[in-house]
Amino acid sequence: MADVAISVPVAPTPGVFRRLLKRKLAVFGLIVIALIVFAAVFAPWIVPYNPDEQFFEGLTLEGAPLAPNVQFWFGTDLVGRDLLSRIIYGARTSLIIGVIANGVSVLIGSAVGITAGYFKGWVSTVLMRFTDLMMAFPALLLAIVLAAIFRPSLLIVAMVIAMVNWVQIARVLYTETRSLAERDFVEAERALGAGTFRILTRHIFPHLVSTIVVYATLGIATTVLLEATLSYLGIGVQPPTASWGNIIFENQTYFTSAPWLVFIPGFAIILLALAFNLVGDALRDILDPTQQGHH
Incomplete structure (x- = not known):
């Protein structure tokens, strides 16, 4: 019976969400995420204009972007497109890449x-030496190289980011799995004739769910920042597809005369990354058994 008690996993429960709602910063993060997800999903119905439409009245007589006004709430960009519409569609791009890339990297x-x-x-040695090799390369530099090799598109950018973001969670899960594999309840299962698949799915994986959930949440923030960086460098999502990173890249020449073109998408990137970090940090505290009862 002692072995059965030990094997009970520390996994997310319905009470986790209630505890999450007791944390003000986490609630703020959830609200921000919910609003951005809503805007991204319903973008075609809530944007005031087509994000790719160029307006003659969207430029001054000198051909400069318009400042925020009644018609264009966030102003216009250097070719007369509504910045608010492009920011909303940029949220869709960031979330699609964030979910796909982070999902693949977690898997x-x-x-x-x-x-x-x-x-x-040899299985453990080969896999972890390969992981160490990947960790030796700076993630951004490796992503730049991969993005330069392949023709950038929404899916390619997501896959490039996934290829450089999986190493951290692999290292953490390796350490936890190795510890679990040597526990008494696993040894007891082996003695009873349980197969590898049963041990992994019934006795090891449930203990790792909390770690995976936390890293999946925190990883989206990293993914959003990396996508914005690649798009800013011109090797991420390509225009005319709206991305917060390429909006900054396209309009950076007007930084001094039209700073809103850089500050607004920059603020959006920071806000979304911060929101996922706040939720991820709260989940880590709640799901970490060493923190139970301290909050």
């Missing part, structure tokens, strides 16, 4: 980390 990292942690010998 890859989880598979590598759990496999390397459970199996010993």
Whole structure:
């Protein structure tokens, strides 16, 4: 019976959400995420104008962007497009890439980390040496190289980011899985003739759910920032597709005369990344068994 008690996993429960709502910063993060997701999903119905439409009245007589006004709430960009509409569509781009890229990186990292942690010998050695090799390269530099090799598109950018973001979660899950694999309840299952699949799915993976959830949440913030960086450098999402990073890239020459063209998308990037970080940090505190009862 003692072994059964030990094997009960610390996993997310319905009470986690209630505890999350007791944290003001986490609630702020959830509200920001909900608003941005709403704007991204319903973008075609809530944007005031087509994000790619160029307005003759959207430029001054000298051909400069318009400042925020009654018609264009966030002003216009250097070719007369409504900045508010492009910001809203840029949210859709950031979230699509964030969810796809982070989802793939979590799957890859989880598979590598759990496999390397459970199996010993050459399997563990090969997988973790490869992980160490990937960690040796700066993520941004590696992403730039991969993005330069492939023709940038929404899917390619997501896959490039996924290829450089899986190593952290793989390393963490490797350590946790290796520790779990040596626990008494796992040894007892092996003695009873349980197969590898049963042990991994019934006794090891449930213990790792909390870690995966936290890293999946925090990872979206990293993904959004990396996508914006690649788009700003011109090797991410390509115009005319709206992305917060390429909006800054396209309008940076007007930084001194039309600073809103840089500050507004920059603020959007920071706000979304901050929101996911706040929620992820709160989840880490709540789901970490060493923090139970301290909040």
